[in-house]
Amino acid sequence: MRYRTRRLLSILILLVGLPLYIVVAVSIVALFDRPPVVVELLIYVALGILWAFPLRVIFRGVGRADPDDDPRDGRG
Numbered sequence: 001m002r003y004r005t006r007r008l009l010s011i012l013i014l015l016v017g018l019p020l021y022i023v024v025a026v027s028i029v030a031l032f033d034r035p036p037v038v039v040e041l042l043i044y045v046a047l048g049i050l051w052a053f054p055l056r057v058i059f060r061g062v063g064r065a066d067p068d069d070d071p072r073d074g075r076g
Contacts, residue, residue, distance in 0.1 A: 001057075001058075002068065003061070003062075003066045003067060003068055004066070006058050006059075006060075006061075006062055007062050009058050010058050010059050010062050013055060013058065018051070021051050025044070025047045029043060029044075
């Protein structure tokens with residue numbers, strides 16, 4: 001996958017997908033009786049980490065400079 005595509009996908013995921021994931025996670029937890037605060041915190045921490053594992057391929061290297069960009073061609 002090209003760097004630019006990964007970068008655009010990561011922005012889309014962070015701006016649209018992550019808020020939707022948060023709403024869904026809170027809604028699912030709210031369906032059950034409220035657990036003790038420590039258990040509820042552990043559930044949210046686990047869900048907060050869980051979303052990133054399948055998407056780590058997209059986010060890997062996005063913060064670095066574009067590896068396909070040639071600084072000698074004048075476009076950079």
